[in-house]
Amino acid sequence: MEIGPYLMLASLEGAVTAAVLALTAVGLSLVFGVMRVVNVAHGEFFMLGAVLAWWITSLIGGHPALGFAVALLVVPVLVGLLAAAADMTVLKRVAYDPERTIVATIGILYILQQVTLMTYGADARPVEPPFNTRLALPWVEFVGGKLQLYWPWGLSTTSYKLAVIGAAAGVLLGVWWGMTRTKVGLLMRATQMDRDMALAFGIPVERVYALVFGLGAGLAAMAAVLIVPIQQAHYLMGGDPLLLSFIVVIIGGLGSLPGTVVAAILIGLSDGIISVFFSPTLAKILATLLVALVLVFRPQGLFGVRRA
Amino acid sequence: MSDRAKTVLLHGGLLALLFALQFMLPAYHHGNLARVMVLASYAIGFNVLFGYTGLLSLGHAMFFAAGMYGMGLAVQVFDAAPALALVAGAGAGLVVSGVVGMLALRTAGVAFMIVTLMFAQAGYLTILYFGSYTRGDEGFVIQQAQRILWGIDLSDPTNRYFAAFALFASCLLITLWLVRAPFGKVLIAIRENEERAMMLGYDVFAHKLAAVIVSGTIAAMAGAVYGLLFGYVGASFASVQYSIFPLLWVLLGGAGTILGPFIGTLFMFYLIDLSSGITTAYMLVAGVALVALTLFAPQGLAGAVRKRIWRGLP
């Protein structure tokens, strides 16, 4: 293939990564923004989403679309409830102290991961996509001084991948609408701005926290349900999304939702394109170093505005 | 009894006991205890930064691995003698902790934790990337012939035990001296109230940097000795898990105490050893312990002793 179609293919794959990453990272960003804590177990909620999706689809059987639809609706709720329970039993009791929360969520990470290993096992298992039509894509070339469409061999995507991108965009719009236009969103934003003031105004801060923590985990789980027909479910799959979400949230500016989405698109796309030219390990080394240096020299993120 | 006498008795007693156990333990526990002493030295290094200076690093595996690979590559690639290789390991730790400290200490709190985590992750990936030298995840073995230090064969269990004991005893005594010296008291002051320490005229950044370097170099020394004594160097020692372990050990034993790292390492080692006999999901124990410690016993075992029995416990 020539470089042009090749890049287009990489960007399409990158767009799928970006879509899923944006959902996962927005979950992490929401928790950090409102609660001012870092949830190290975020990747494990993602993993749980994938594993539960496998479980539900294999339980239901029939047409793959049926099981998948049920999973897409039920799994984020289940994972969200579990996360809210973890918030109320653990995080609340360490009073959301930033450092102790990190240690506690590291503990939760191992508990979720290892319990999955004990019950689900160490195998990677696939989930069948609800629909999966191969779509060939055209490219342009000059023939005799004129632009002409042609269909290069291997340049294709699937209807499911496009649906993932669409679904992620839809959910993100929903989150944005919820945060800016609903009463619950208002309560969240008030808590984010000033916890003590929110308490003084009678906002049930503890319930808002449990809700936000559950919502954050639910978004990660939903991202996992969307990706699992492409990627397979495995008990160690939480590491990469956690790392990438960290990168996205930090580069996008801690706690800023629009920044997070922009950074997710940037990282997702460049991840796809960079790995065409570099080894994925080298790309990851550069990305992690970039994040560390951004935190050191530009803690407000690349797109954030420095606070007074 | 004066505080000084009690301190000497307690720490001297532990060292004497560990020395004597060499002659009494059955082979299996004998080997385990040698391992625990080296890992506890790693935890002691971690504790200098976390327990005494109040800085929580989530990337100490990079220092441990710097020592291990500094030593291992010196032996493997440059065919260095063990003594020189150990110096190379400690030197690697010194340099890495110096550079990481200079950068990471520009941040504080949660950002410091994430930055150290990221640097350690980059270090781990770097080891994988240079797989042609490091053999990546698989790692490489240090042959018996390469493990003879000053005519002493370190692959022999008895010699290995004494080498581990020598490392542990020196790390313990050095940190005991350090935290009772003026330098250590400034570290404690920084942990307790950084701004006040600064307004008493102490250069907070320089003290923190020194703490990172001392902590990182002790961790590196433990990594180098671990590789040499047990004859294996592998990337798993650079992974996140090995950054979490010292935190777990120190939290369990008691942060900011001299004996805490050893107590915590001993407990957790045997807990994981026992549970890995039952299930492959042995890290579940670590997860439950982390959550339970943060919730119910943030001071750890030695911390509880300090609170209830002897306030002067160093």
Next chain:
Amino acid sequence: MTLLSTRGLSKRFAGLHAVENVDFDLPQGQVRALIGPNGAGKTTFVSLLCGRIAPTQGTVIFDGRDISRLPAHKRINLGMAYTFQITSVFANLTVTENVALAARRRLRGMAMVQATEQALAQVGLEGRLDQNAGDLSYGHQRLLEIAMGLVQHPRLLILDEPTQGLADSEIEGFMALIRSLAGHTTILLVEHNMSVVMQAADQITVLNFGQILAQGSPDEIRADRAVQAAYLGTG
């Protein structure tokens, strides 16, 4: 001889002029009180002197040397000591260790131990050496702060509201302490308690809206119309 002076010293917080264009001179050995209504910029001003916050503009000169760019710990090492307005002791360390930390920068060994005991005796805390500082009453914590300042044998002692929260008898003791230091230690005293100011200070500087409103002896300040107006809020 002038120990400390500032020229054009200013600090703005997001448009608010907390300290504006202050020229200030403090001769060696003087006890100077800094007064002014709430929000006049007193704490901001002394924080600029000792380097806790960076100025927007202007210079600070200490002992003939421009220290405007020096970090706080270096200024302290030149012979400044600062006690916090909001008590800031090492709550989990003993009273002795709190003062010893302040002494150890200058002294070691027995000399350090003696200086520590002496400073604690000077403020009347000799009976509480082994208590945790956090367990002391508020007033005793204020005295501990002062002891931590004294033990440094500073050339300039900056006391930010030292008598706030002290009982009357403790204020008596504090006044005696200031008198015993007068002459060899230069003192800059931020204070609300007017009877303390009038008795202890050689000279008084009045700050209002971040600017110097008046300066003079206690009697002159008492008679100053502008100062009265500022305090009564009719200026």
